[in-house]
Amino acid sequence: MTTSFALLPGAGGQGWLWHLVEADLRARGYDAFAVDLPAADPSCGLPAYADTVVAAIGDRTDVTLVAQSMGGFTAPLVWERVPVRGVVFVNAMIPRPGETAGDWWGDVGSHEAMLAAARERGYTTEFDDAVYFFHDVPDPLVAYMNEHPSPETDAAFGDPCTFSTWPSAIAAIAGRDDRLFTLDLQRRVARDRLGLEPVVVPGGHLAALSHPAELAEAIVRST
Structure with a gap:
């Protein structure tokens, strides 16, 4: 049986953000598939996102969910409906039952942590995609994202x-x-909500684009 990795994107719902990791995992012999979520449709929310992932999983039976950023709020609605091997959160908003993504930021103190890191490290506290998302992503990939916005x-x-x-296997x-969700913040949230230490990889919030090989290796080792 081939292990499958369902790669869930964050806000904007673009499965494309996973394409380099997806290719790396497939080259290793895994069944990896990125899922596009209907994030631009104002009539859709988390239940519709979960519907999309469940449909993409289909009849696969050995699936690990890999949830990036806001994808952490989609993953639980999926594992409640289909059997999964486990979940790997990647720079993720790790939820508590009943929490909303809108509340998560304040609940974990994300904004305060982001501002404190910016002041300490000397980059702007004014939110800018180039500073908080794209700072370590290769220029051609940044250009593609700018040409294909994902609301x-x-x-x-x-x-x-x-x-x-919760699934039996969690990482x-x-x-x-990461400048959006700082490493200190992610460590604290993982300890408080999952009782574990996160695996640290090089790269910022979009490590799937800036360091795909290292991230793919960490995903495999975490499962």
């Missing part, structure tokens, strides 16, 4: 992440240079 409607931020159980991976 996220407000709907998913207000949907409660309703789940009652977290944190980008050492």
